[in-house]
Amino acid sequence: MIKISSKKIKIVQLFFVLPRRTGVKRKDNLNWRKKFFEAKRNEVFITSVNDTVCFLIGVGKKEQAKDFVYQQAANKFSCDFKDKIIPTGTEVLGNLNDNQFSQFALGLFLGTYKYPFEKAHPFWKRGFSIFTKSVSEKQSKAISARIEAFCNGQFAGMEWLNKPANFKTVSLLSKYLKSECKKLNIGYKSFNKAESIRKGLGAFVAVNQGSSQEAAFTILEYNGGGPKGKTIGWVGKCVLFDTGGISIKPSENMHYMKSDMGGAAAVIGALFAIAELKMPVNIVAVLPITDNAVSEKAYLPSDVITAYNGKTIEVLNTDAEGRMTLADGLSYLSKNYKTDVLIDIATLTGSAVRMFGYSCGAYFSNNEELKEQLEQSAGITHQRIWNLPLWDDWQDEIKSDVADYRNISSKPFGDCIVAAKFLEQFIEGHACWAHLDIAGVAFGNVNYAKEKAATGYGIQMLIDFVEKFMI
Numbered sequence: 001m002i003k004i005s006s007k008k009i010k011i012v013q014l015f016f017v018l019p020r021r022t023g024v025k026r027k028d029n030l031n032w033r034k035k036f037f038e039a040k041r042n043e044v045f046i047t048s049v050n051d052t053v054c055f056l057i058g059v060g061k062k063e064q065a066k067d068f069v070y071q072q073a074a075n076k077f078s079c080d081f082k083d084k085i086i087p088t089g090t091e092v093l094g095n096l097n098d099n100q101f102s103q104f105a106l107g108l109f110l111g112t113y114k115y116p117f118e119k120a121h122p123f124w125k126r127g128f129s130i131f132t133k134s135v136s137e138k139q140s141k142a143i144s145a146r147i148e149a150f151c152n153g154q155f156a157g158m159e160w161l162n163k164p165a166n167f168k169t170v171s172l173l174s175k176y177l178k179s180e181c182k183k184l185n186i187g188y189k190s191f192n193k194a195e196s197i198r199k200g201l202g203a204f205v206a207v208n209q210g211s212s213q214e215a216a217f218t219i220l221e222y223n224g225g226g227p228k229g230k231t232i233g234w235v236g237k238c239v240l241f242d243t244g245g246i247s248i249k250p251s252e253n254m255h256y257m258k259s260d261m262g263g264a265a266a267v268i269g270a271l272f273a274i275a276e277l278k279m280p281v282n283i284v285a286v287l288p289i290t291d292n293a294v295s296e297k298a299y300l301p302s303d304v305i306t307a308y309n310g311k312t313i314e315v316l317n318t319d320a321e322g323r324m325t326l327a328d329g330l331s332y333l334s335k336n337y338k339t340d341v342l343i344d345i346a347t348l349t350g351s352a353v354r355m356f357g358y359s360c361g362a363y364f365s366n367n368e369e370l371k372e373q374l375e376q377s378a379g380i381t382h383q384r385i386w387n388l389p390l391w392d393d394w395q396d397e398i399k400s401d402v403a404d405y406r407n408i409s410s411k412p413f414g415d416c417i418v419a420a421k422f423l424e425q426f427i428e429g430h431a432c433w434a435h436l437d438i439a440g441v442a443f444g445n446v447n448y449a450k451e452k453a454a455t456g457y458g459i460q461m462l463i464d465f466v467e468k469f470m471i
């Protein structure tokens with residue numbers, strides 16, 4: 001429970017948010033402060049004024065401190081000090097405008113995340129409240145509700161991404177989605193293996209074929225916009241564990257492949273926050289849920305498979321499974337729903353990691369306006385993306401002798417582009433589509449864990465996009 005209030009309460013703790021002032025002589029008499037605290041970005045200094053504990057939190061040079069910097073600084077601060085800060089009786093000071101304050105407060109609450117969330121979250125059980133003069137009492141209610149929804153969404157996505165493989169089964173995730181959707185008034189529908197076969201979801205079923213777990217081709221529908229509202233289609237890669245299948249991965253870093261549902265985590269997080277806030281938009285989210293396992297039943301390199309749209313795919317590498325599940329996800333969505341915008345998001349290729357490392361996702365799109373809009377949302381939330389081409393030059397790479405397409409290229413380069421080109425064959429002519437390859441950014445170094453863990457990447461970007469361009 002989060003409460004932001006502008007009504008004065010008993011203050012026992014102050015968060016002082018300060019920009020770095022260079023060349024300006026301080027008028028205050030806290031000259032000692034300059035020596036110990038320079039207000040560099042993410043710098044923290046603790047002092048006390050009478051009986052009040054005072055945390056000075058730096059955001060760096062004012063001109064460079066974009067709004068997301070306030071979120072980042074607050075997130076790091078509350079992560080580092082979450083065992084020390086008191087959840088009630090806190091005042092936030094500093095000359096913050098509405099946006100800076102909202103971002104700061106969001107970071108403050110997000111930074112309290114610990115994994116596992118259910119076991120280690122005193123703030124959320126007891127409630128976390130802050131007082132500020134930066135916003136009016138009326139605004140503060142709306143901001144509290146917004147931050148709570150953002151946290152609920154982002155924590156849900158992160159929590160599932162962080163779960164160990166044996167706690168991340170198809171049935172556990174399905175059960176969770178079903179019950180959350182009921183609470184949030186989101187339609188839930190799921191096809192198991194037999195139903196997926198009947199529907200003709202051949203590419204998805206092929207990946208699930210070697211698994212001991214049931215398949216769950218899941219469709220979540222949120223109708224907040226009514227018949228006049230815009231509709232956005234999302235497909236999130238939801239491979240719960242990617243062993244590579246028969247084209248098995250080396251064992252050294254294989255445990256990271258529990259993160260192969262990073263696209264789905266982004267979709268779940270954004271969808272839940274949007275539904276909790278009852279935003280006036282329609283969303284159809286497709287999550288083809290399965291793992292990619294090794295067994296005597298697993299699909300084999302050389303298999304020829306018929307996808308949902310009737311096209312055939314020659315499987316040359318069973319580790320290129322994400323594009324198989326997304327192919328059916330995309331064409332199922334396109335054929336059965338009318339959407340204004342279609343976006344898929346996936347931890348799809350090692351190639352995207354090699355290209356952009358951990359700081360940026362690769363994206364592809366067939367629509368110039370959509371490109372601009374996505375870049376704007378990615379920039380503002382600092383969940384950055386960089387555009388790569390979909391030129392026809394790559395079409396040759398997915399030609400097969402025995403099928404319409406092959407699932408990998410024969411050349412050892414540009415796989416994130418080849419994968420995008422492959423997916424383009426399954427959008428059924430949708431004129432406004434984008435594919436986000438977030439393999440490098442969904443799971444990585446974070447402030448709340450020693451090991452690599454969920455970053456929450458994509459959630460705020462997707463929400464921002466919906467708020468700005470779909471409403």
Ligand code: BES
Pocket residue numbers: 242244260317319320321322347348349350351353408415439440
């Ligand atoms: N899930 C992986 C991609 C990935 C790699 C995600 C690193 C996160 C971090 C994907 O299914 C995969 O295995 N891709 C292969 C494709 C190859 C066989 C053509 C890859 O990128 O190596």
Ligand code: MN
Pocket residue numbers: 242244292318319320321322
């Ligand atoms: Mn794979």
Ligand code: ZN
Pocket residue numbers: 239242260319321322347348
């Ligand atoms: Zn994968």
